[in-house]
Amino acid sequence: MSAPDVEPFLRIEGVSKSFGTFQAVKNVNLSVSKGEIFALLGGSGCGKTTLLRMLAGFEEPTSGQIFLDGRDMANVPPWQRPVHMMFQSYALFPHMTVAANVGYGLKHEKSLSKEGRAARVAEMLDLVQLTQFAHRKPHQISGGQRQRVALARALARQPKLLLLDEPLAALDKKLREHTQFELMSIQERTGVTFIVVTHDQEEAMTLSDRIAVMDKGEVKQIGSPTEIYEFPQSKFVAGFIGSVNSFEARVISRDKGHLRLDVPALGGEILARDVAGAAEGQKVSLAVRPEKMRITKDRPDTPNAVAGHVKDLAYFGKDSLYRVILPGGLVQAHAVNARRGDEGAFMADWDDEVWVSFDPSSAIVLVD
Amino acid sequence: MKRSPTFLITVMCFGFAFFYIPILSMIVYSFNASRLATVWGGFSTKWYVSLVSNDAVVNALFLSLKIALVSATFATILGTMAGITLARFTKFRGRTLFSGLVVAPLIMPEVITGISMLVFFILMADWVGWPGQRGFTTITLAHITFSMVFVTTIIQARMIQSDRAIEEAAMDLGSRPWQVMFDITLPVISPAILSGWLLAFTISLDDVVISSFVTGPGSTTLPLLIWSKVKLGVTPDINALATLMVLTVGIGVFAAGMIMSRTERRRQLDAQMAFRSDD
Numbered sequence: 001m002s003a004p005d006v007e008p009f010l011r012i013e014g015v016s017k018s019f020g021t022f023q024a025v026k027n028v029n030l031s032v033s034k035g036e037i038f039a040l041l042g043g044s045g046c047g048k049t050t051l052l053r054m055l056a057g058f059e060e061p062t063s064g065q066i067f068l069d070g071r072d073m074a075n076v077p078p079w080q081r082p083v084h085m086m087f088q089s090y091a092l093f094p095h096m097t098v099a100a101n102v103g104y105g106l107k108h109e110k111s112l113s114k115e116g117r118a119a120r121v122a123e124m125l126d127l128v129q130l131t132q133f134a135h136r137k138p139h140q141i142s143g144g145q146r147q148r149v150a151l152a153r154a155l156a157r158q159p160k161l162l163l164l165d166e167p168l169a170a171l172d173k174k175l176r177e178h179t180q181f182e183l184m185s186i187q188e189r190t191g192v193t194f195i196v197v198t199h200d201q202e203e204a205m206t207l208s209d210r211i212a213v214m215d216k217g218e219v220k221q222i223g224s225p226t227e228i229y230e231f232p233q234s235k236f237v238a239g240f241i242g243s244v245n246s247f248e249a250r251v252i253s254r255d256k257g258h259l260r261l262d263v264p265a266l267g268g269e270i271l272a273r274d275v276a277g278a279a280e281g282q283k284v285s286l287a288v289r290p291e292k293m294r295i296t297k298d299r300p301d302t303p304n305a306v307a308g309h310v311k312d313l314a315y316f317g318k319d320s321l322y323r324v325i326l327p328g329g330l331v332q333a334h335a336v337n338a339r340r341g342d343e344g345a346f347m348a349d350w351d352d353e354v355w356v357s358f359d360p361s362s363a364i365v366l367v368d
Numbered sequence: 369m370k371r372s373p374t375f376l377i378t379v380m381c382f383g384f385a386f387f388y389i390p391i392l393s394m395i396v397y398s399f400n401a402s403r404l405a406t407v408w409g410g411f412s413t414k415w416y417v418s419l420v421s422n423d424a425v426v427n428a429l430f431l432s433l434k435i436a437l438v439s440a441t442f443a444t445i446l447g448t449m450a451g452i453t454l455a456r457f458t459k460f461r462g463r464t465l466f467s468g469l470v471v472a473p474l475i476m477p478e479v480i481t482g483i484s485m486l487v488f489f490i491l492m493a494d495w496v497g498w499p500g501q502r503g504f505t506t507i508t509l510a511h512i513t514f515s516m517v518f519v520t521t522i523i524q525a526r527m528i529q530s531d532r533a534i535e536e537a538a539m540d541l542g543s544r545p546w547q548v549m550f551d552i553t554l555p556v557i558s559p560a561i562l563s564g565w566l567l568a569f570t571i572s573l574d575d576v577v578i579s580s581f582v583t584g585p586g587s588t589t590l591p592l593l594i595w596s597k598v599k600l601g602v603t604p605d606i607n608a609l610a611t612l613m614v615l616t617v618g619i620g621v622f623a624a625g626m627i628m629s630r631t632e633r634r635r636q637l638d639a640q641m642a643f644r645s646d647d
């Protein structure tokens with residue numbers, strides 16, 4: 001996605017921010033390419049909003065530098081940055097109509113004539129399908145419409161970078177799904193680089209090209225949604241995104257691209273994907289996603305198979321969640337329910353004796 | 369415990385009677401044809417007519433209005449600036465001292481304020497030769513000083529309620545801080561500014577204590593005129609004059625309240641409408 005030898009569109013270099021003795025952001029390094037949707041994901045207080053506010057210019061980094069399109073952003077005040085923000089509260093101007101809200105930033109575009117401004121406002125309202133609400137005040141429209149006004153207003157001056165602070169948090173579930181796709185299509189049409197701050201992992205996964213997972217002011221991992229989900233590099237990331245079965249393990253040896261582990265909870269030897277930094281004899285964690293677990297009636301002809309019995313199951317219709325007791329502990333397995341009549345179709349029931357297995361490529365070794 | 373509605377209504381009636389019977393009796397007696405203030409001699413509006421033809425009263429009225437207008441305007445400007453500062457700049461050197469100093473006149477006895485103003489004006493006249501004579505200027509200055517406190521309190525309360533993010537949004541869209549102030553902050557709090565002005569206006573219009581300290585020869589405001597006349601006995605024309613003042617002040621306070629509550633109600637109503645039309 002991003003060519004490493006080209007200067008990235010946005011480069012954040014060693015940025016830290018302290019408020020008094022509290023360090024909100026710690027030594028963050030990341031690059032974003034032009035036209036990307038990049039998500040900053042983390043729980044509350046992880047520093048994602050502070051980082052966003054530093055990009056907008058509302059906060060100055062305590063140390064480090066921010067480069068946008070090759071230009072150092074230090075000491076550039078918010079009103080001179082080609083960066084616009086969509087606020088979590090939308091922050092619409094209550095005394096102005098929808099059209100005046102959208103056109104507010106355009107009065108600083110000296111090159112634009114009055115007609116040009118009106119045309120731009122009309123174009124923006126059309127983009128977010130609010131043309132018929134142009135003359136309403138913000139308190140006369142619904143929450144979803146307000147969100148679109150905020151988006152149109154932030155896009156009207158054609159920013160190089162659009163910052164979205166929890167863009168969907170204030171919407172109800174149904175509206176959120178719809179708006180999510182709308183945001184993506186608007187981003188595609190305008191080509192503006194988006195940085196989205198969110199605490200919602202699903203939102204980050206569906207919206208963005210790449211995600212930076214943050215915790216306690218630090219960036220824990222940067223990668224595509226698939227990389228973050230399939231190959232988390234730390235226990236925090238594995239646990240924050242999706243659910244995971246995690247076990248203590250010790251590296252026995254490394255052979256043929258696999259790691260041979262001793263996992264007491266799974267009653268013996270397990271084969272896992274090789275990772276850098278795992279040395280023989282080292283203590284590590286083994287993480288396996290519940291949906292990577294297979295449940296079978298008979299012993300499968302694969303490595304990493306453990307016998308146990310079903311303690312609990314939650315039937316959701318198209319899939320089921322099993323809690324299986326193994327000799328060394330409990331695991332969760334998430335399985336799509338088989339078509340009835342398929343060969344080997346098997347739906348485990350309470351107290352059934354089963355085999356739990358997983359492919360070595362799904363077994364993630366976490367060194368930290 | 370359940371109280372009977374009759375009990376509550378009685379209590380309420382007594383309360384209102386306590387406040388309003390004196391004022392009502394004054395209004396009624398202002399239409400008294402008799403020269404004696406306490407003896408009813410039939411209905412008449414002659415005291416209102418005699419007021420209008422009384423130069424001293426008319427001059428005092430215009431002086432009072434002029435002072436109220438000028439002092440309310442300056443008090444609103446200064447009070448708005450102080451209110452915004454106190455609400456927005458949460459950290460600056462001497463903030464606690466500043467906020468204390470701003471609200472101190474609220475609890476300071478008016479007599480103290482009046483005396484200190486007088487002493488200050490006398491010293492000023494000694495040192496810099498200004499103000500040469502006490503009158504319109506000194507009264508107006510004194511009124512600005514103590515009525516801006518009320519404006520500050522109203523503006524500060526309004527600013528704390530309003531969302532900081534809308535100012536940031538304007539800045540984000542390219543406006544410098546002073547543009548944000550005129551484009552966003554002031555329009556948003558304009559109802560509060562207006563009600564602050566009205567409050568300052570009415571406070572100035574009916575002030576006796578502070579005015580009496582800082583006034584000079586020939587500068588008699590309406591409340592001062594009434595005060596001096598009452599010392600010689602209550603006459604029906606005083607009743608008529610007081611009735612007019614009650615009316616003016618009452619309308620002012622009522623209008624300020626209406627402006628505040630109407631904008632609030634409209635906002636709520638619109639919010640409900642928008643909620644119903646939600647997609």
